[in-house]
Amino acid sequence: MIIRGGVRHLQIWKCTSASERPCPEAAGACDRWHSGWFLPALCIPQERATALDELIVTSADGEHLPVHTRNRRDARRTSYVWALARDVQRWREITGESGLAPDSSPAENEAVTYTEQVLDSSCRYGEEGPHSSGPRPQRELTSGTGLHTFDNAPDHTLLQPTRPIALRLSPRERLAVAAELRCPPWEIGPCMLCATAIHRYGPRSPKVCSGCRASATIQ
Ligand SMILES: [Zn+2]
Numbered sequence: 001m002i003i004r005g006g007v008r009h010l011q012i013w014k015c016t017s018a019s020e021r022p023c024p025e026a027a028g029a030c031d032r033w034h035s036g037w038f039l040p041a042l043c044i045p046q047e048r049a050t051a052l053d054e055l056i057v058t059s060a061d062g063e064h065l066p067v068h069t070r071n072r073r074d075a076r077r078t079s080y081v082w083a084l085a086r087d088v089q090r091w092r093e094i095t096g097e098s099g100l101a102p103d104s105s106p107a108e109n110e111a112v113t114y115t116e117q118v119l120d121s122s123c124r125y126g127e128e129g130p131h132s133s134g135p136r137p138q139r140e141l142t143s144g145t146g147l148h149t150f151d152n153a154p155d156h157t158l159l160q161p162t163r164p165i166a167l168r169l170s171p172r173e174r175l176a177v178a179a180e181l182r183c184p185p186w187e188i189g190p191c192m193l194c195a196t197a198i199h200r201y202g203p204r205s206p207k208v209c210s211g212c213r214a215s216a217t218i219q
């Protein structure tokens with residue numbers, strides 16, 4: 001069984017107009033450095049997914065560690081993720097966060113809100129800025145990735161991907177694989193577990209190859 005959330009990889013990148021990720025904090029590129037925890041499929045280059053039976057072993061022997069990331073602006077917005085010990089160490093070095101669970105008592109001045117509170121129905125047409133009609137504070141998206149932004153390049157910026165699953169096929173090889181699998185060449189992609197070329201994209205296509213699926217269901 002592939003773990004779809006939960007296992008994350010550390011990504012560090014310089015935010016320029018040429019970078020492959022959009023800036024998580026500003027509309028354009030901010031020219032600073034960002035780091036965050038990303039799902040394997042969203043890593044650049046893409047990392048291999050972790051199967052549940054693998055995580056059971058690697059979490060026991062310390063290869064994967066539990067990390068507690070929090071939003072810098074609101075300490076109560078937090079996520080628990082599993083990450084490779086190497087990534088956790090890097091992340092502690094560059095962010096100074098311990099990754100341990102914080103004291104979770106709510107701040108004294110925090111307003112209490114309820115899901116069934118009346119929505120604000122006043123018209124805000126033409127006003128500046130983002131508005132929300134709900135009285136509850138908006139959830140921030142950055143807590144999930146534990147986003148950090150730096151002005152200067154952190155030391156050892158280049159994190160080698162641990163388990164990249166990039167598919168390196170020449171155009172001719174891709175055509176041959178597509179003919180064999182009877183699908184268009186642009187729907188060929190790597191198996192999330194072993195990187196074999198499979199019919200990965202398009203409607204109802206699987207994320208893992210039949211071999212990996214068979215071994216996952218037998219256990
Ligand atoms: Zn940026």
Ligand SMILES: [Zn+2]
Binds near residue numbers: 194195209210
């Ligand atoms: Zn496979």
